[in-house]
Amino acid sequence: MFKKILAPVDGSIGSKAAAKKAMQIATDYGAEVTFVYVAVDIYSSSRLSNEDYNQLQSAYMAQGEAMLEDVINEVKIEGVLTNKKMLTGHPAQVLLNECKEGGYDLVVIGSRGQSLMQDFPMGSVSSRVVQYAPCTVLIVR
Incomplete structure (x- = not known):
């Protein structure tokens, strides 16, 4: 039934639990799991010079890459075949585009991620997905 699973991760406890669940499901169905980290593009909301923007975005991507590797290893x-992707943009929209373009059968996502609104029962990204x-x-x- 499930052959391609998308597992977004952001370093939160919920996303780590979702990553673990995605791997369990992949084992049961013989599916492959693609772990994805979406780095928010800070340029649209900043007044940084191009050089400062590039340095900050590179650091942000490197941090995301390291976190993605840690979760996959954990x-x-x-x-179980695993893939990883680093994407940039608004997380909900990027994940929805990836779902459509990647032909995934299942998305396994944490209920709340790394956001300022921790009191809501479901995060805005997971809700939109x-x-x-x-x-x-x-x-x-």
Whole structure:
């Protein structure tokens, strides 16, 4: 049933739990898991020079890459094919585009990520993905 699973990660406890669940599901179905980190593009909301923007965005991407590697190594299960992607933009929109373009059967996402609004029962990114994804979405708490 599930052959391609998308697992967005952002370093939050919820996204780590979702990554672990994605790997368990992949084991059960013989699926592959693509872990994705979406770096918010800071340029649209900043007044940085091009040089400062490039340095800051590079640092942000490097931090995301390291976090992505850590999560993958933490949840790794022998025999499950994994991929990783680093993307940039508004997280919800980027994830929805990736769902459509990548032909995923399932998205496994944490209920809340790294945001300032920790008191809401479901984060804005996971909420938008649930509403608009073209495939099944599993929310993990």
